[in-house]
Amino acid sequence: MYLREKCYDIHELAKSNLHVHTSFSGCAKPEMRMKDMVRRAGELGLEMVAITDHFNDPATPILEKNLCDRFVLENYRDDVKTKFLFGAELSAVGVGKYLDSDEVNAKLDYRLYAANHYHLDMWEQPEEKSPRGYAEHTIKVLTALILSHRADCIAHPCIGGYVHALGDDKGSLTRAITDNELGDLLSLARDNNVAWEINEGEAIEFADFSERFWNIGKEVGVVFHFGTDAHTLQNMDTFKNMSVLEKIFK
Numbered sequence: 064m065y066l067r068e069k070c071y072d073i074h075e076l077a078k079s080n081l082h083v084h085t086s087f088s089g090c091a092k093p094e095m096r097m098k099d100m101v102r103r104a105g106e107l108g109l110e111m112v113a114i115t116d117h118f119n120d121p122a123t124p125i126l127e128k129n130l131c132d133r134f135v136l137e138n139y140r141d142d143v144k145t146k147f148l149f150g151a152e153l154s155a156v157g158v159g160k161y162l163d164s165d166e167v168n169a170k171l172d173y174r175l176y177a178a179n180h181y182h183l184d185m186w187e188q189p190e191e192k193s194p195r196g197y198a199e200h201t202i203k204v205l206t207a208l209i210l211s212h213r214a215d216c217i218a219h220p221c222i223g224g225y226v227h228a229l230g231d232d233k234g235s236l237t238r239a240i241t242d243n244e245l246g247d248l249l250s251l252a253r254d255n256n257v258a259w260e261i262n263e264g265e266a267i268e269f270a271d272f273s274e275r276f277w278n279i280g281k282e283v284g285v286v287f288h289f290g291t292d293a294h295t296l297q298n299m300d301t302f303k304n305m306s307v308l309e310k311i312f313k
């Protein structure tokens with residue numbers, strides 16, 4: 064379990080990368096081997112890295128995998144000072160529906176939850192496949208997730224990037240969520256010690272929403288975490304797009 068202090072300085076937040084995949088995740092590059100990732104984290108001077116491989120199947124041996132990664136870290140760390148968390152990108156596949164067991168959940172260092180991988184077959188879809196339909200479904204899934212106390216942080220929150228039904232206008236989902244609804248959701252997370260991820264790529268792609276989310280989040284007093292959702296060694300770098308991020312997260 065890990066939760067940062069409240070911090071509204073994007074440079075400070077980006078000193079840690081709390082969303083990194085190893086090659087255990089099918090979508091990550093084969094170069095994402097623990098030994099090389101440790102070296103890369105050291106080169107980048109990252110304070111903290113969270114290993115968050117996908118958990119899209121209840122049979123995923125995530126604890127055993129994390130144990131192996133931890134062993135490699137301890138053997139190849141040399142003088143690398145980066146602190147590593149061994150967690151997972153867990154799946155909230157519907158309202159109150161999770162793929163991880165309570166036992167697995169309790170043993171992870173860091174529980175980052177995706178609630179919007181709507182492109183996957185097992186994900187629950189709203190009856191009404193409109194922007195507002197998805198917005199309401201997203202709010203219900205996140206409300207249940209926050210109240211379940213299973214999550215430390217929510218990955219790429221609310222973003223409609225994975226919703227095929229929205230066609231080319233993926234931003235329509237977040238535009239269909241009102242400021243009041245966003246405020247309520249952010250406050251609920253604050254009261255239940257759940258952080259919100261600033262996901263580098265999604266934040267830039269959905270800059271208008273990111274700015275709105277950041278401003279309401281600051282006002283409400285939530286905790287933000289930063290992650291690049293790295294699937295390559297190159298993308299472990301949290302500062303490569305800082306000039307763009309600075310304009311969004313002011």
Ligand SMILES: [Zn+2]
Nearest residue numbers: 152177218219
């Ligand atoms: Zn994801």
Ligand SMILES: [Zn+2]
Nearest residue numbers: 082084152292
């Ligand atoms: Zn991810």
